[in-house]
Amino acid sequence: MEKRTEIRLAGEGGQGMILAGIILAEAAAIYDGKQATQTQSYGPEARGGASRSEVVISDVEIDHPEVLSADVVVALSQEAYQKFAKTVHSGGLLIVDEDHVAVRADFAGVKVPIARIAQEATGKPITANTVALGVLVGMTGMVSKEALEKAVIARAPKGTEEMNRKALAAGFAAAGGRKAAA
Amino acid sequence: MTIQLMQGNEAIAMGAIAAGCRFYAGYPITPSTEVAEVMSRVLPKVGGKFIQMEDEIASMAAIIGGRVGGLKSMTATSGPGFSLMQENIGYAAMAEIPCVVVNVQRLGPSTGQPTAASQGDVMQARWGTHGDHQIIVLCPISVAQSFDLTVKAFNLSEKYRTPVILLTDEIIGHMREPIELPDFDIVEKFERLVTDTPDNYKAYRNDRGDVPALAGFGLGYRYHITGLFHDEVGFPTQRLDEIDPWLERVSRKIETADDILLYQTDYEAGARTAILSYGASARTARHATKQMRAKGEKVSLFTTQTLWPFPEKAVEELADSVDKIVVPEMNLGQLALEVERVVGRKKVVRVNRANGDMITPNMVLEAAEA
Helix, strand or coil: CCEEEEEEEEEECCHHHHHHHHHHHHHHHCCCCCCEEEEEEECCCCCCCCEHHHHHHEEECCCCCCCCCCEEEECCCCHHHHHHHHEEEEEEEEEEEEECCCCCCCCCEECCCHHHHHHHHHHHHHHHHHHHHHHHHHCCCCCCHHHHHHHHHHHHCCCCHHHHHHHHHHHHHHHHCCCCCC | CCEEEEEEEHHHHHHHHCCCCCCCEECCCCCCCHHHHHHHHHHHHHHEEECCCCCCCHHHHHHHHHHCCCCEEEEECCCCHHHHHHHHHHHHHHHHCCEEEEEEEEECCCCCEEECCCCCCCHHHHCCCCCCCCCECCCCCHEEEEEEEEHHHHHHHHHHCEEEEEEEEHHHHEEEEEECCCHHHCCCCCCCCCCCCCCCCCCCCCCCCCCCCCCCCCCCCCCCCCCCCEECCEEEECCCCHHHHHHHHHHHHHHHCCCCEEEECCCCCCCEEEEEEEEEHHHHHHHHHHHHCCCCCCCCCEEEEECCCCCCCHEEEHHHHCEEEEEEEECCHHHHHHHHHCCCCCHHEEEEECCCCCCCHHHHHHHHHH
16 A cells, blocks of 8 residues: 555644645645645634634545645644544654643643744744644654755745744744654 | 645646636536636736626636637526526537536535535536537546546646636545646647638637637637537528538537547456545545455446536446446435446446435445345
């Protein structure tokens, strides 16, 4: 069977998690030369509500395009955590924003103050999605850091490139020595 | 050429531009809106026209008018809008006006679930408009195929003077995948030239092949367009000797064509089980097929891009070599009805899901291994 990596990025609508999924898929497909699919699920509302983005990365052609058993779940909100924490397989990686998610007693994932890091690094909480990508890739290496940076910059609105670079670097730094297989 | 990450809906719009579509009329609706968004941005740059209409009835009427005026035309919609378009789709079939109608299927009936996927319009695409008629329905399984089949839809539509439905779904339409767009100048485009002079031109003549050329309105060719049964010039008729030849010709032109049926076979020698699917569910079917083969189980895979006309000879051949055909689809069993018609009910195992979620590979595996 193909070796596939499945990632689920979840938060509130408007937090940019769907865009984060697109950027991750672009890093893999355009800059790292892999196969990738990105799908999403959202409610009818433009903001608020639970929103999730799914990315599948593989070295070979991807068949079923959605996540079946997540290798990584990133949850930026309580609702996202409650809905998707259980979808990560044993041995997978669960990353939560510790300021916005109250975890259960048996929590075995990684807590990172993602929104707070974004605020401190750029003064803009809206860069939390870029920070989350930095943490995710810093910990797993599922795509190269260079590919991710190129993908983030290619998607950054004009004038926000430096801010996004800072947010990404802060994410990489927060990943620090923490490594996880994915 | 460069690799881009693109949504299926965006690839449909690019395919339309590549195929020579220069007129789009539509009423945006989730999950098809990206088609309209891209067309509204790109069409004016290539000399085309984009119109946002007041509703889907008008949208369908406008693209018929657009093509009669001489421009290749398209609209895109989803369930509720597709329902409204049915009357004019029949008009396009009756008047033999080429046009492409994209339906990005969402959960229905009625307003259903706008952001949830479905394959519930398979039968509607075939029989949604009243009366006996022929129609071509194509269904992509990837972003790249969304581009290719849109080009194909335009070419078949022109070649056979018929509406063509591109029946995709929310999964394939919204999914992003890498795609390398070809140079649009080298994309094959079918154009049927009018060889008759205005004096002897007949828009519906039955004596020169099955597909008379369609002359653009306002270019000196005179003909009448109506939804009534008509004679060779297009005027209403009740004469059986005019109705019968027309009916035979428009049925024959699609039934006997050898380039409409598109499907892929991946047969394994000795397999007694086959999986047959289309659209998003075909991705799941392919996944399950590979899983079974990795376990050493023999299984064949049949993926069809043409839903209508149904590739019945190919499916008949498939059935001859297996005991069981598993048909996964995101509805309560629609294409399965057609498979059952061709191969008999005993051999067909349905795998259905109609709640907005994709069928999983495990659901297909369980049915195939049972």
